[in-house]
Amino acid sequence: MKPRKRIHLAAHFPGVNNTTVWGDPASGSHIAFSSFRHFAQTAERAKFDFLFLAEGLRLREQGGRIYDLDVMGRPDNVSILMALAAVTDRIGLAGTVNSTFNEPLDVARKLATLDHLSAGRAAWNVVTSWDEFTGENFRRGGYLPKDKRYLRAQEMLSTAQALWDSWDSDGIVADPASGEFLRRPDEGAFEIHSDQFDIAGRFPLPRSPQGRPVIIQAGDSEEGREFAAHSADAIFTRHAEFTAGQEFYADVKARLARFGRRHEDLKILPAATFVLGDTESEAAENARQVQYQQVGPQTAIAFAEQVWNLDLSDVDPDGPVPSFDPKTEDDVDSGGHISKGRASVRMYRDPVATANEWRELGEAEGLSLREVVIRKNGRHTFVGTPQRVADTIDRFVQEDASDGFVLVPHITPGGMDAFADQVVPLLQEKGSFRTEYEGTTLREHLGLAPLRSDALAQS
Amino acid sequence: MTPPLPAMAPFHLAIALDGTGWHPASWREPGARPADQFGADFWVEQVREAENGLATFVTIEDGFTAARVPGDEGRSDRAQGRLDATLIAQRVGPTTEHVGIVPTVVATHTEPFHVSTQIATLDWVTSGRAGERIKVSTGDAEYALFGRRQPGTESRDALFDEAADHVEVQRRLWDSWEDDAEIRDVATGRFVDRDKLHYIDFVGTHFAVRGPSITPRPPQGQPVVTALAHVDTAYRLAARAADVVFTTPDGTGRDGPTGDAATTLAAARAAEREVGRTGEPLVVVGDLLVLLDDDAAGARAQLSRLDAVAPLRSDAAVLAGSVTDVADTLESWAAAGLTGARLRPAVATNDLPRITRELAPELARRGLTRGAWGEPGSLRDLLGLPRPADRYAHA
Structure with missing residues (x-):
């Protein structure tokens, strides 16, 4: 019999997304430090592996206006992770940092500082971006060509690695008697000349407690899978369904050997949501209510606009799916799309086909537009009693559909409390x-x- | 019963933290724990010590080079390496409740958008105790670490102009969310009132920034911006962009002696007039590097001993003396019209506790500084600066 695998769990602070319910009386501040502290301390009490914070560098827009239906506004994530190190002791502290709108020296120093000042708890989710819309907030603007974005991410990561490795692990001697501070006078020396970077000097920080932060990559695409198999310690994925999860797991783990890495060197962590109840039917009813909170009438229209690429403000969300076809002349990547600053829009590669699917589902089951959006976008990964949810999570891990999950609750800051109290003890x-x-x-x-x-x- | 004390003091004591201290031989002193400066406890203890000493704020030095002092590159006998100061500030923030926390930010090599959200986050984490010291980088080594621009190709005036733009962008971003932008209107499904979110549309020589911020307006509205000035260019930057200016009475800048306390105050006021500053005048705080002992002779002997190990070079005046000597100097600065002093401890392990446990009570006894903390408030409250109205709000 195979030894029992250990589950790895991460707690994702509810983010800037329709899945975060803000209209519920239980919903608190998304910016006050007390909310982050509560969330982090709950996850630590439940012995989670790490806390995760996403990143956003431009407020989203739709139809030329700032998108106002979702929770908005967030702190700088590495900053808040650093502050949380003061009120937690063990839990890992992971954040997304973009490779396009940062410089390697600054990013590597910040993440090494996070690792030093948290005594070895830092993790970096490396993401790529090229988008000119976000670039309007930064010195470099939107100059990075689309085909360079993975190149820049790879060079950013390899450069950061070189900087983190530039000190001997015992490079600081700091012996007052002898007066020797550095082991070697050139501790930290580096020189990088690549497509994206042309830098040299000495990295200003000694080797951090973990050697370097844990590296996370979000990767469902072919490029993302390769990148993760080569360089990452953990991979985030959307594949949270059992069979698709097993296929993804087998695919990514099989790539590791080519890079001289072992099966256990890369943890596969799908994103997952959950809704609990005392009985199965209560959980199902709770999930239904949450879905209706997550997809209000205005949000249903907004989602349809993201597919149709048209102003649908005259469409009735409680009526049928629109009978006309989406506007397709603007490629999502061209900057002409109605929705800006939203990565998920790129999932609609064939908007006409998506619209047809929605229409067919609506007609076949007599569903309104809003109900179709809920069916297509509002599904929760785990719904059930704590026992049922614990059994399901364990089965996913034991049967190699994942190594664990990144759990995102729908309420801030108390959305993880019930999971911590009811599901974790069963696991x-x-x-x-x-x-x-x-x-x-x-x-x-x-x-x-x-x-x-x-x-x-x-x- | 202790009567309620005003949060605001007539004269401010601030402490400039920089590793084991400002003397290059400080790391070799007993108790200096030089290797510990890369861990959290070292900083938490120093900032708590400053808070216990009733300092209005602490500053944390920063720079991107491994060498802490130009010329120390490649010397294995000098303390080297620095943690990111804004992150040290975040780490110590939740462990304190009164003291203002002012990390150094290098304008030349950073993104104003990132710095704006980092300092706003510090303000959220500390319930309104955040500041920053904006700094220009002219060193070749620092340019090479970023590789984006050529050192020496831009005038110092241009670099200071860029720093002023950097702060202007930060300030506009802080105001880009009106205080009541978050409405949570369930009836209409709107989380924010987008009429209260504003594009900042800054266009300058080095960057253009569209906005709005991703971070809601911080508790102070505008965190406190500070700058160090020795020369007119820097005084003008402070007058344009800062709330607080650090001067170096009886010190030496790049261009020579900086003048006495009254001279530096006059320079600050002249710069305000020159740039047409409106609103609150600059809070003018003098910098002094201190080495304290029971008497002046002992302090001078200590300084000679340290200088023999590694000579001290300082832009700020160096006072090796007794607590009374330092208090006398600060009292003379107050009489000359300065609003505070930022003390740079020569040896943190010796001079920081001397400042907090001996000098601070002496300053309070002389009626210069507060004698106890009041209710926790913002750094602006402590400095007597009002919370600014949002520039974009139309009443």
């Missing part, structure tokens, strides 16, 4: 989830082998 009873942190660093929580020190790597 612990199964022996599938830790009852105490066994290590102090995030690498240890994730069961990743310690990094070889630079000296060993060079030998």
